Amino acid sequence: MKIDILTLFPRMFEGPLTESIIGKAIEKKLLNVKIRNFRDYSENKHRNVDDYPYGGGAGMLLTAQPIFSGLDAIETENPETIKRVILLDPAGVPFTQSLAEELSEESHLVFICGHYEGYDERIRTLVTDEISLGDFVLTGGELGAMVLIDAAVRLLPEVLGNDESAKTDSHSTGLLEHPQYTRPAEFRGMKVPDVLISGNHKKIAEWQEKESLRRTYLRRPDMLTETIFTKDQKKWLDDIKKETNLL
CATH class of the missing domain: 3.40.1280.10 (SPOUT methyltransferase, trefoil knot domain)
Structure with a gap:
């Protein structure tokens, strides 16, 4: 460029x-x-x-x-x-x-x-x-x-160390990025969610998508006004609303 x-x-x-x-x-x-x-x-x-x-x-x-x-x-x-x-x-x-x-x-x-x-x-x-x-x-x-x-x-090929990084950034998917953690697994009494160290990639992907939805709903609900939700996302959003007493 x-x-x-x-x-x-x-x-x-x-x-x-x-x-x-x-x-x-x-x-x-x-x-x-x-x-x-x-x-x-x-x-x-x-x-x-x-x-x-x-x-x-x-x-x-x-x-x-x-x-x-x-x-x-x-x-x-x-x-x-x-x-x-x-x-x-x-x-x-x-x-x-x-x-x-x-x-x-x-x-x-x-x-x-x-x-x-x-x-x-x-x-x-x-x-x-x-x-x-x-x-x-x-x-x-x-x-x-x-x-x-x-x-x-930063979106140009080869500019970031990993080209996949930009694809999951906040706003790139229409949602805010999910919470992320690194080592140690426990720090000052705060633990990394068990699912992230389970090795179950399907469950991890589901958790990340749900938490992206949760963060967006709680912090930037305006971003969801034109979102077309999948069946799973609709269920997760209902769960999130119940969990946060915002129904």
């Missing part, structure tokens, strides 16, 4: 893109990231990239020219690969695991990280996606881009 990032603060990406899973993906040549300061594309003699909004208002807006020129440069270098141009913006669609999975299938992503009060509206004509992390506002799009990159890149 190729990733281009248009930002005013390239140094913000130095840590997140050189450590842990992302850093290893770059080392293994599974990921190629180029960070571009769009101030470098400004045609203003002072390299300004912002200006006052027409009609008045608080703050400054990013001007269109540096962003357009920055994307022109990316397209010139990569004439056939760009499929998704992503604008980080509070007005965008909420980011989800399914959207991360979708982005992970692309060969080339471009992220535009805004700053100041907002964008010249014409910048939006360049993008394929406007994405938000949630109903809150950050000082810029850099942190949002880091989150999207991390969520998408």
